[in-house]
Amino acid sequence: MSEHHAHGTEPSSIELLPIELLPIDTAQASLDFVDEWRNAAYNCYSSGHKFCREVCPVMQVTRNETWTPTAFHANVVAMDKGELDIADIAEDYVNCTQCGACELRCPNTLMLGDFYRFRTRTVDLVKAVRTLAVDTGIHQPQWKTWNELTDARSHEPVLGEQPVGQDSVREWADGLDIPIGGDDILFVDCEAAFYRTSVPRAVAQILQMAGHEFGLMQEQWCCGGPAAEMGYRDQAMRFARHNLDNWKASGAKRILVLDPHDYISFTEDYPKYFGAEFDLEIVLVLEVVAEYIRSGALTPRVAIEKTITYHDPCRLNKRKGVWKEPREILRSIPGLTFNDVDHVTQWSYCSGGGGGLAIEKPELTALISGARIKKASELSVDTLVSACPWSERPLSAAGEPENIDVVDIHEMLAESLGITVGGSRGAR
């Protein structure tokens, strides 16, 4: 069987109890969850279009209808009718990268937004199911370990056995002479801070070249976003609280973000956690840099003789609508042959690195990143440029046998600006 029950849950042969006979906390939490999601679930269930299916990165490689946005919504209807419970469904919701493609391709989103201010929110639903699972004691083994280690170290264990922690979170910046504190704080996600350190080094030096003053946090913790994505909401909120307090204490006004996942956390999760208290401006570095190029503050002059295509990171393109600026930046770099693929076509592309999938099911991530690299390979490129550190590790692994190099857009821009970036592009 491929679909074993989640760690610590009852096997499926146990007769299902009506919701009201379940232990009170699980029952109440399940009822609250169904109440919150009933309308959205019926809106999908009633539509029945399934247009989401062929853009879903997981569906594309597994062809398993159990793991589709349609099934994810229908399960809520089944819970509402007492046919399924959280123990039945929890493990299925691992199979989602939270890329958001299904939401965009949903006719209910496409056709109802104007009149009903409605859009399909599969990503939020997946997060809600994962949260309900964790809250009721259902854990996926790898996620549980990952979040325990994150909690213990204040950073995600992106280097495996090799420890990460507060004492090394700023090592990437060695020699760059970046102050602590200031109006603008550069926030560096765990993957970039410890694994692909060339990305934050490139970002910092580009900003320095443009004369943009910024500092680092006094004590930076993980943004908490991955914990939230995997259902560990309380932990995510604790981490967010720490970071917010730290920013406030240092008088920060703006947070510069280089990682699309952090951008989601700070623009979507934090405002929900803190409401009006969260009054900081969140700025995507890519957009700032594009503006510096437009204004002439930065001019890439070193020719890079490569044939590239650009990977639209899901959280920028599909979830935030940011796709113009990366192309603007790449088109400003001399020497490049840019075989671009339209950002709408890329709704169905994904690296497989998001939503915790790479932690719990690395084999699926590998299939998804392999499929993405194959698309690049068909364009006869030697380099795939991304703008998301979390995509770059799985894409690099998939690109190696195809002789496709995976480069971060900031790394490439820095090179064209004549900057010697330094740092590591991760274990190769």
Next chain:
Amino acid sequence: MTAVLEASIVEQLVAAIAPVLGEANVLTSKTARYSRARVPAPFPVHRWAERVPDLVVLPGSTEEVAHVVRVANEFGVPIVPRDGGTGLTDGAVPERRGIVVDVKRMNLIHEIDLENRTATVGVGISMLKLNEVLAQHGLIYPDNPASYPCSLLGGRIGTSGWSLIGSRYGHSRDLVLSFDMVTPTGDIIFVGDGGGRKISKSSSGYQLKHLFMGHQGTLGIATTATLKLYPKAEAEFSAFWAFDDYDVAYKAVGALARAGIATFAGAVLFDEKKVEYLRRDDEAYIPQPESVKALVCSVGYGNSDEVAAGGRRMMRIARDLGARYMGDEISQGDWASRHDRYATPVHGRTLSGQVALMSWHCEDAAINYTDLPAVTREWHAIVEKLRRKHDVFDDWGMFAYTSSDTGVDYLTEIDIGIWEEKLDDTTWAAFVDAKREIAAVSLKYGGSISACHGSCREGEVDLVPQELGGGYDVMLAVKRALDPNNIMNPGKYGLDRAYDNEGDRR
């Protein structure tokens, strides 16, 4: 209601199938089974559990499908093929539980033959994904149902699907040249025009292709198919026209369809109720003057010069009949979003006008041009009676689409909103009665119960023997001969009648 299989039998089935398909491709979890009990056609939610299969398998090859079918015969367990699961006549619904054979993994492109213009593919492929690849060669597989973004080739074969641009390129039966299939006893056969895989017309032997398309999974499971390809059209022409009354719009659609324009790919007539429905929420139609009572859309595909000439002729025909062209934005936009926009749950309204999340259901038929107005009137009357009696139904209007390039017959559909969440046994029974009445009207006017979906759902299925007459007896004989154990998708099309102990089987 069929009882759930005993756990020990499920275990034996798993033990017999998993060594060949791999454990990962044999699913027994509740969610795997519940998610394959459904298709988009509305059904009372409280009866969901009645049709949940005992087991789901995901074969990866023709041989694996054959193995599963042989195991099912050995154990006497029903088997139900499922591909996209987007059909509207329950073909993929496991009415007697058993084993769902989900063929979505079989989605490889085995060959693209650029010289003969064919593609050989696994039936789990989506036309949209196939066309993404074919576009690199300037080719297209032009089977374009309303479900184009999600339906899969196997379902197109199993239902003998209908295409929105079929008046130009033909429908699934014309575009699928041949296929491998697994018979209900687990044999692997080849079906095509004669014996060649890439032959479009043969006179050798019985013409089996039509028999093995549109059987709703009752005669076997197609696995690999060879398809006819066309040059990807250089140009598309789409025009929407508004009319002050249905009768003039009806005349216009007929004139367009009969005009013999080579690039003509289809015309659609929207009736008054459909326009009223679109006005509820649709930004393209809300600003239209109240005088607009019907719409016609007509499209053309092909080489640029030919499409331009054909388009000019279509514009002239419509204008001469008093049509008002609705402009490029609506014309191009509506046609471009033809798969997305016409059935959204929140368009549902109760009698008092309250928004209710309603599921879309489409009753279809093949109707001759001359009978469209009468059928339209009678169908609306049936649905009006239904919704007056039970305030969980809504009339979402009618479309009539050309099925061919001569305008002889039309896929005629009435869209019914159904508040599925509220559907109880009483309202379901009333709906089934209405479906039967709708089918009866189609037959009264010399039409066919379905042009597109199939006719094996409750209600209309009762009239299939009447529609087919002696042909239905041949259906029974064929079913009995090919599926001696009544294994393959039992319960559909009333085919239990083919067996001695009707009702005792499965």
